[in-house]
Amino acid sequence: MSQAPETQAAETTAQARKPRRKRNRQRTSASRMTWTYIWLLAVIMVVTSFATIGLVGYHLIRSKRDDSILMMSTLKSATSTNEPDWQKWHNSTPANTRRAFVKVTMTDDAGEETYFSRGTQHFLKNDLDEWPLSSHVQYEPDQGLYYHSEATERRGTVTIHYQIWQSLNPMVNLLRLLVTTILGITLIGLVLGIWLIGLLARRLNQPLVQLTEAANSIVSAKDVTYHETLPVPDNPVEVHALSIEFNRLLNSLNRQVIRDHQFVSDASHELRTPLTAIRGHLSLIRRHGEAHPELVPQSLEVIDTESLRMQHLIESLLQLSRMDHATLALALFDVTRLMQGLVAAQPPAGQRVTFQGALGVIAYANADTVEQIVSALISNARKYSPEDSTIEVLLQESGQHVFITVTDTGEGVPEAEKKRIFDRFYRVDAARSKEVAGTGLGLAIANRMTALNHGQLTVSDNQPRGSRFTLTLPAGKPLSEKKSDNI
Incomplete structure (x- = not known):
């Protein structure tokens, strides 16, 4: 009786909803070692890159902060109550002032006066965005990253507010070059490493491969002598020890098989003797029992003795078998x-x-x-x-x-x-x-x-x-x- 279309559709839907089992993909030790090396190198690359960028970036920003403090100190010295002396500031500052932009605002009762270093007004034409990770780092779309510092002091009735922007673009270019170099070295190391680790893995696995092939040849052999052994490589030490233990196990199994074969042969021989005697006397009774009735008691006695011998033998065999696991x-x-x-x-x-x-x-x-x-x-x-x-x-x-x-x-x-x-x-x-x-x-x-x-x-x-x-x-x-x- 066929199923209804609704039932078949429901079963099809239920089967479609069943999660697919993941196939167990067997991989060699060489491939596992190679992939482990790739993942390890990738993790090391990422960690090293971030650590290098963070460490170098921190020291460069710290250097810019020190330069900013020095520039701020010399700027205050080069600024009078009237206006800043830019030439004096450039000459007295040990740090590079060519990539720095300065804005000085003086406020008194008469009003506010603003002074700019060369190029600062053009630089400040666009609004600067603060860097998310630091309030001192600002971003200008057309100019790049800058380190911003400011200070305020009061001289008499005049309040002076200083602002300095230093370019971080050389630092960014240095970091970009550093990251590119790290990535290049890592990729080269990855390619060479995969090749070398493949060779090394195959070399390390060769004793195991030979061991497997030898075991397979023993299993597939038609004429087994039960004296076969596996090869024992000198290196590595783990495979050497494993081969020795395998040979010990194989030797034990071979001895057990030989003992079992001998036991079956001996048991067959021991059972064949009383069975032959029993069947011989049964044949004797069948052929000559009627003509010679005096043979029957003697044959029955032999049959009884041999059957009792078989019984004792079987009981002993059963006792030995039970004691193997007792x-x-x-x-x-x-x-x-x-x-x-x-x-x-x-x-x-x-x-x-x-x-x-x-x-x-x-x-x-x-x-x-x-x-x-x-x-x-x-x-x-x-x-x-x-x-x-x-x-x-x-x-x-x-x-x-x-x-x-x-x-x-x-x-x-x-x-x-x-x-x-x-x-x-x-x-x-x-x-x-x-x-x-x-x-x-x-x-x-x-x-x-x-x-x-x-x-x-x-x-x-x-x-x-x-x-x-x-x-x-x-x-x-x-x-x-x-x-x-x-x-």
């Missing part, structure tokens, strides 16, 4: 009591687990996760230790730290493998990975829990054989200094 509630707790209870709850079968440590050791961490970490370390020690061996749990306190050490007498961890022992799915002996139960995620989960407790998990050699896993936690603090990071 935080824990930290508190003070008695580590000694926790370790005593944990060791006492160990099953009697298999290796013997012992505990040794001081009483009343207090740590600042999450008690539940600390128990899980130590349980994982004991479980790992059980897997790789002889059946008749002893696993020792040692608790120590030193300074601001609490140390929980789990020691076994197994085969130990080779020095080259210690850096990777806490990686996901990593196992030291690949040949024995099928014989030893587990998903290969226990130590990775324990290491992540340790980080959430603001602690550290390390591995070292036990003498004469075996491994020592040490969990380092913050020692107990006064309650006033207690901190808590809640989930």
Whole structure:
């Protein structure tokens, strides 16, 4: 159904009234620097011009005022009660009197008499306008600007009124020349400055341009090795530091991507093994179950075992995923009591687990996760230790730290493998990975829990054989200094 013409017209009017959004114009650093220089130079030009004109004009007017005072003094000396002596005034005045006009008015009981210097009557033929900024400056349309001063004195019965006009036109011409010179120099400086600042800006921006091009080439590359780095220029220092930080960030991201790829590959491999076994036994039951019913219980047992293994693996993966963004509630707790209870709850079968440590050791961490970490370390020690061996749990306190050490007498961890022992799915002996139960995620989960407790998990050699896993936690603090990071 179409709209009425009135409705369409109203919508058109409403759209026309909507304010247009300003487009965000992107500019390069070189153009921004150039325009900033132009505006800065323009402001400096205006301020300098006004300041120069004002300062020079003030001093010139002050000089005219001093000349006027001197002329007025000599004029009074050259004026008798009868009339002024112009020749004497010209000779006795140090200032230039050729551009000065004088009017002397004498008033007594007999009347008023006015005397003019040469050219004054013609000068005063037109009315003079006062300059708005100063009452002493007057303007004559055909003559220009003049500085006007006047004085009155009384000699006996005669009242004498003096008026002097001095030409300011030389000062105006000087100011005009000064302004023209400033404008010319500024325009030349502006043109040369724009050219030079453009070259300088492009030179300063070149490292950033190269950095951008290198980043773009990495992003656009089809075959990425995840070892690419950005160029690091020596100058300027800011770009040098920025390039280093970018490379650090890029290196961190590359390591994360490699770890993610490896994790996906390992997870796929770990999941493929039980799935293959399950599908193989299902196919076996389907093909030979009726003819050989004795195969069914054995195949069902394998399917149950492998499916349980898959379940544990998926639960461990979900636990690791949740811990990537989790935080824990930290508190003070008695580590000694926790370790005593944990060791006492160990099953009697298999290796013997012992505990040794001081009483009343207090740590600042999450008690539940600390128990899980130590349980994982004991479980790992059980897997790789002889059946008749002893696993020792040692608790120590030193300074601001609490140390929980789990020691076994197994085969130990080779020095080259210690850096990777806490990686996901990593196992030291690949040949024995099928014989030893587990998903290969226990130590990775324990290491992540340790980080959430603001602690550290390390591995070292036990003498004469075996491994020592040490969990380092913050020692107990006064309650006033207690901190808590809640989930």
